[in-house]
Amino acid sequence: MKSVWSDEVSFEKKESLEQDIKVDTVVIGAGIAGILTGYLLQEQGIEVIIIEGNQIASGVTKNTTAKITSQHDLIYHKLIDQIGVDQATWYAFANQKAIETYKEIISKENIDCEFEEKSSYIYSRENQEIIEQEVEAASRVGILADFVAGLQLPFDTKAAIRFNGQAQFNPLKFLLPLSKKLTIYENTLAVHVEKNTVYTSKAKIVAKHIIVATHYPFINIPGYYFMRMHQERSYVIALECGEGDPEKLVFDSMREEWNLDGMYLDADKDGYSFRTYKNLLLLGGSGHRTGENHIGGCYERLREKAREWYPNARERYHWSAQDCMTLDSIPYIGLYSSSTPNMYVATGFKKWGMTSSMVSAMIIRDRICGNENDYMEVFSPQRFHLSASATNLMKDGAKSVAGLTKGMLKIPKEKLEELPSGHGGIVEYEGEKYGVYKDEEGECFFVSAKCAHLGCQLEWNPDELTWDCPCHGSRYDIRGKVISNPAINDIGIE
Ligand SMILES: Cc1cc2nc3c(=O)[nH]c(=O)nc-3n(C[C@H](O)[C@H](O)[C@H](O)COP(=O)(O)OP(=O)(O)OC[C@H]3O[C@@H](n4cnc5c(N)ncnc54)[C@H](O)[C@@H]3O)c2cc1C
Numbered sequence: 001m002k003s004v005w006s007d008e009v010s011f012e013k014k015e016s017l018e019q020d021i022k023v024d025t026v027v028i029g030a031g032i033a034g035i036l037t038g039y040l041l042q043e044q045g046i047e048v049i050i051i052e053g054n055q056i057a058s059g060v061t062k063n064t065t066a067k068i069t070s071q072h073d074l075i076y077h078k079l080i081d082q083i084g085v086d087q088a089t090w091y092a093f094a095n096q097k098a099i100e101t102y103k104e105i106i107s108k109e110n111i112d113c114e115f116e117e118k119s120s121y122i123y124s125r126e127n128q129e130i131i132e133q134e135v136e137a138a139s140r141v142g143i144l145a146d147f148v149a150g151l152q153l154p155f156d157t158k159a160a161i162r163f164n165g166q167a168q169f170n171p172l173k174f175l176l177p178l179s180k181k182l183t184i185y186e187n188t189l190a191v192h193v194e195k196n197t198v199y200t201s202k203a204k205i206v207a208k209h210i211i212v213a214t215h216y217p218f219i220n221i222p223g224y225y226f227m228r229m230h231q232e233r234s235y236v237i238a239l240e241c242g243e244g245d246p247e248k249l250v251f252d253s254m255r256e257e258w259n260l261d262g263m264y265l266d267a268d269k270d271g272y273s274f275r276t277y278k279n280l281l282l283l284g285g286s287g288h289r290t291g292e293n294h295i296g297g298c299y300e301r302l303r304e305k306a307r308e309w310y311p312n313a314r315e316r317y318h319w320s321a322q323d324c325m326t327l328d329s330i331p332y333i334g335l336y337s338s339s340t341p342n343m344y345v346a347t348g349f350k351k352w353g354m355t356s357s358m359v360s361a362m363i364i365r366d367r368i369c370g371n372e373n374d375y376m377e378v379f380s381p382q383r384f385h386l387s388a389s390a391t392n393l394m395k396d397g398a399k400s401v402a403g404l405t406k407g408m409l410k411i412p413k414e415k416l417e418e419l420p421s422g423h424g425g426i427v428e429y430e431g432e433k434y435g436v437y438k439d440e441e442g443e444c445f446f447v448s449a450k451c452a453h454l455g456c457q458l459e460w461n462p463d464e465l466t467w468d469c470p471c472h473g474s475r476y477d478i479r480g481k482v483i484s485n486p487a488i489n490d491i492g493i494e
């Protein structure tokens with residue numbers, strides 16, 4: 001189903017690139033990271049084009065929840081511990097600057113995108129201590145944060161931390177006017193990069209600078225991002241209040257609006273997030289590592305909570321998306337690798353891509369323009385914080401690589417005829433393993449069970465009816481067409 005953003009906004013179709021060209025800078029990927037980077041570079045007078053494999057903002061950006069905040073989970077206590085207070089302060093500074101830059105662009109370009117300043121809260125239902133620690137950490141990195149007890153949520157909380165002056169918006173309404181100012185080629189998939197040349201299936205682009213803003217980087221070596229990132233998926237439902245409504249504290253029936261003064265997120269990974277948009281409440285949660293949703297029921301769990309907390313509300317939209325998680329919770333922004341001096345990357349936003357995309361755009365602009373930038377070092381993809389990364393590299397790398405070598409294990413016993421309608425699974429057929437989905441009418445759709453990225457075995461996702469890769473998060477539809485990278489090839493079979 002479409003997100004509320006996609007339902008409200010459509011982008012003009014753009015042509016694909018059919019001929020070889022030479023430009024100063026090419027950005028690969030027209031999500032929020034690619035568009036912001038293109039926009040900030042063009043503002044500096046740099047000639048830039050963006051190539052997009054599908055359509056503008058057709059990736060994760062269309063399915064975000066679009067909170068613009070420097071409050072990225074309870075990160076500051078952790079960052080001070082991992083990288084020290086100075087670097088943690090630059091992280092905070094960059095993200096606060098990103099919020100200010102949104103305001104400047106919206107005002108300069110006069111963009112109507114439902115931008116609203118709001119406070120951002122992280123609450124805990126059980127643990128006051130972690131909140132107190134974070135309030136202290138936030139003040140050490142220069143963010144004025146408050147300790148709050150008692151929230152407008154439909155359950156009790158122990159404590160919360162509040163950041164003031166944060167914001168929320170409709171991301172596609174924001175990107176629409178910016179995309180009109182830029183040269184963007186749609187349906188132009190980059191398949192290969194060599195030195196200063198980007199190859200698509202139809203053309204080649206020679207550029208002084210190449211920026212990979214494809215969400216998950218699609219070039220495996222150099223960079224080795226597949227060794228140091230995985231993806232996590234989460235789910236959103238948008239609720240509208242029913243007739244004659246509720247006496248629930250959170251719905252203001254006088255104003256016919258959800259009466260929440262902020263954006264809320266549980267400190268616990270299994271908790272829920274809340275924000276409003278017009279007359280809707282966006283309730284998020286049910287997250288899992290991509291490729292590890294064997295039992296399904298992610299939307300159903302959100303719906304159960306909605307019935308419990310807002311019995312008169314009805315569902316207007318539901319959608320889901322996934323984002324890239326790095327080893328030390330800091331995005332990778334900067335040089336793609338130490339051996340590629342003209343190529344840059346922006347990835348690993350760990351579900352905080354609104355500010356992280358802006359930080360990427362600012363850093364890459366400054367690198368290309370030779371501007372001073374004090375916060376680029378903390379995001380450098382070439383960093384390696386031993387204490388933060390080593391254990392996760394073992395854990396995450398092991399998981400990502402295990403799938404590459406384990407071969408076709410875990411094959412369910414059921415043969416094709418035993419697969420119930422509406423279900424997917426791996427079946428053995430003439431000595432080969434295939435993914436098969438049987439629709440409600442009994443028609444079967446086969447795919448290769450091997451991911452086109454680096455060959456891991458795919459897993460069926462019953463909530464989205466997709467084939468998901470547990471290694472780095474590529475996803476395919478029932479016909480095997482790739483819908484989430486890093487894979488760029490389909491796995492469908494005739
Ligand atoms: C459920 C959910 C909720 C979230 N909520 C928030 C939030 O409240 N606040 C926040 O800050 N962040 C949030 N995020 C994170 C944020 O949405 C993402 O980090 C951000 O949208 C990523 O933008 P992007 O431009 O990097 O990626 P994308 O939007 O995926 O853009 C990448 C583009 O590159 C294109 N592409 C890929 N490969 C190629 C290729 N080879 N050639 C050409 N084009 C290519 C794709 O088609 C795509 O359009 C959320 C994420 C999730 C999953």
Ligand code: FES
Pocket residue numbers: 226451452453454455456469470471472473474485486487
């Ligand atoms: S996404 Fe890397 S092997 Fe599947």
